[in-house]
Amino acid sequence: MEQIWQIAYIVAALSIVGSIKWLSSPATARRGVMAGQFGMLFAVVGTLLRAEVVDYEWILISIFIGAAIGAPLAYLMPMTAVPQLTALSHAFGALAAALVGTAEYYKNIPTGFTMTALVIETVLGYLTFTASIMAFGKLQEIVPTRPITYKGQNFVNIALLLFAVSLGVWMIVEPAPSWVFPTFTGLSLLFGVLLIIPIGGGDMPTVIALLNSYAGAACAAMGFALSNRLLIIAGALNAASGFILSVIMCKAMNRSFLNVLFGAFGQVQEGASAQMSTKPVHSATAEDAASIMAGARKIIVVPGYGMAVAQAQHKLRELTDALTKRGVEVRFAIHPVAGRMPGHMNVLLAEADIPYDKMHEMEDINPDFAEADIALVIGANDVVNPAARHDTASPIFGMPILDVDKAHTVMVIKRSMNPGFAGIDNELYYMDRTLMLFGDAKSFVAEIVKELPAH
């Protein structure tokens, strides 16, 4: 152990493990980020000190360009755009892994085990790159967010993947002709695009977590190709993390991985919605809502993606403050798949300066709905649909939901009676105890805040 870079790598590996460990609680989480940055610094400096690296100029210029693009990206993106930014970040990381694999391949075509690692690194890198770009496009609404499906789609996707894999196996078994690697690259890129096309907005949390996992796996495969254990450790941690998050997301939707990727959820069930939409609903004004809230003791707020779209979190904070001052207890119930990525709602509420001891997970708060005077639903739909409990015909049957229908009064802030992107009608809206508050979430909450002092 006489090489400085080896020591730097070991320090980097330790820091990275510590970084994730510290992230487990909000009290130590920022220390986790520090440790991660420290580890990354050691990894980069250690690598630059390696004898193999002789040419610095372009590397330093590249690092500078990367930092000059990355920093404004992180500072200028609004908090509601965190899912997009994460998808974009995945794309860049995966692209880097794929390009390194490509360069290694052309440098000196490897064989056997190293080639296997290289094939895995490249296929995962390229498909994660285009898939993440597509996910970014859907989240940013540049690409249509509705699932795009066609007949035989799964067949096409699977055939394409099998073709790419068999080209990969060919390159591992024997030196293949020169057209094989570029074709393999092209197929991987194309597969990434096709993978995301049939996925709807509501499935994004799972998909982003899955892409996170792929990016980590590509990094670990690169570690095998280069015999670099630091890459294996960091990649494995990331792959494990993305995998666990996607399992949690799948469980929270009562669906399997395969179903998320190949199920093309969210096609409108015309029959059911046409039948339901003729039923009457009780709508109410901001004044009605304010007077009921003034008399309540316990309110549970259920935020969803609609809150993010309307940027209503800051007004919600004002409402919370006004109610708390009057002695009303206000808490927040967060469904695991609310929003577009795991933990999305927590970040937005934290942005609005709502303390995290008021945010509660589904299992913890569900028993409390029965004692709540008001459940206020803002921009959430499927995660509060009671059909998930009893309607075996519903596509969301079996999905764990927040039991808002048990609350004494339910208020739903919603733009109109149009069903959400999933196209599933929600029987919650037709209950006698439900008041529909039609309007933009942000301005409606603002109006309630204005009306409140009069009651």
Add this chain to the structure above:
Amino acid sequence: MSPEIEMSLYVLILAVPLGLQLVQRVSPLLHTPLMSLTNAISAISVVGAILVAGAAGASKLSQVLGCVAVVASTINIVSGFLITDRMLKMFRKKDK
């Protein structure tokens, strides 16, 4: 199997369960920061990119691919860590 590969496989065998254990303990409150932090960490592929771009006698192709990879992974590192910290700064426990 070469000792190099053997060692790498042992590292993988230990790192995966460690990762699963560590991540399972992270509160759902912090799942978004967790994802952006691990995302930044996976950009450690910058190490491979530097080795490719700066190697002695690297071909033009390797240099170009390596440098683009360095740019891409640096974007990932910088934006990943900064956004994670920006998010974590906002989390606080009690009302002032």
